[in-house]
Amino acid sequence: MIKTILQRLLQGMLVIFVLVTITFFLVRLLPGHPFLGERKLPDHIIAQLNEHYGLNQGAGIQYLQYWKNILLHGDFGPSLVKESLQVSDIIAQAFPVSLLLGVLGMGLAICIGIPAGMIAAYKRGCGTDSLIMLFAMLGICLPAFVIAPLLGISLGKHIPGLSVAGWDNPLCVVLPALTLGLINAAYIARLSRGGMLEVLSQDFIRTARAKGLSSSRILRVHALRGGLLPAISYLGPAFAALITGSFVVESCFQIPGMGLHFVNATTDRDYFLIQGLVFFYGVLIVLANLAVDIALIILNPRLRSQSSQ
Secondary structure (H helix, E strand, O other), rough: HHHHHHHHHHHHHHHHHHHHHHHHHHHOOOOOOOOOOOOOOOHHHHHHHHHOOOOOHHHHHHHHHHHHHHHHHHHOOOOOOOOOOOOHHHHHHHHHHHHHHHHHHHHHHHHHHHHHHHHHOOOOOHHHEEEEEEEEHHHOOOOOHHHHHHHHHHHHHOOOOOOOOOOOOOHHHHHHHHHHHHHHHHHHHHHHHHHHHHHHHOOOHHHHHHOOOOHHHHHHHHHHHHHHHHHHHHHHHHHHHHHHOOOOHHHHOOOHHHHHHHHHHHHOHHHHHHHHHHHHHOOOOOOOOHHHHHHHHHHOOHHHHHHOO
C-alpha cells in the first residue's frame, strides 16, 4: 500500500505542476488588466504598479519567481485588487466557509443517495425503482442555478429563519447545503444502484439466498461493501469540488466562500488570487483522490492484493 500511495503522490505532484503552469500563462492571456477599474489610472501609475508587483518582467521570469516564492516561502503573493491582503489570507478566510458548506452538502448527499440507490437496486423493475431513478435523473439534469432559486422560493420565503442570501446566521447554510446535497445525491444514487445491481447478480449472493439469509442481511453484510465501490470512487473528487468548486451556489446565495472569490478574481483579473485558488484546489483534488484510492484498497480485496505485490 505504501508503494501505491507514493506513486499516487508523485502523480499528484505532477498534476499540480502542470495545472499551475497552464493557469499561470492562461490568466495572462485574458483580455483586460487588473489595474483597469472603473476609473482609468494614469499610465505612469499603472507602470509603477506593474513594477511593484513584478508584472513588468517577462512571463518566464515571473513564472520562476512565482515557484520560488511558493517553494521557499509558501507565499502565493498579494491580491492585485484587494489592497493589503495576501492570497493566503483570503484562502484562510474563505476555506472554512466552503469546507462547512461542502461537508454538510456531502453529508446530505450520502444520507440521501446511498439509501435511495440501495432501495432502487433491491426494488429493481418496480415502481419504486422507477420513481427514485426519475428523481435522480432530474437532479442530474437540473443545474444548480435552477435548483437554488427554486429552493429559495419554495422554502426560504415560507420557513422562518431561513435566509436566501448572506452569511450572517447559522441557518444561512441550510439552503446552499441542501442544493449541493440534492445534486450530488442524484449521482450517488445512480452509482449506488448500479454497483449494488452488479454485486447482487454475483454467485455468492445466490449462495447466501440459498442458505436462507434474509434480504436485509444480504444487503448489509454481503452486498454493501462491493456495491458502494463506484459511489466511493465518486466521493473524492466530488467532495473537493464541493469545497472549492461550488461557484454557482455561492454566487446565488452570496456566500463568501472560495467559489465566490474565484469568480470575482476572474472578473477582476486578479492573477495571483486565481493562481493561488487553482493551486489550492489542485492540492485538494489530489488529496481527495488519494483518500479514495486508500479506501478502495481497504474495501476491495483484489486491489489490496495488487497493491501488496
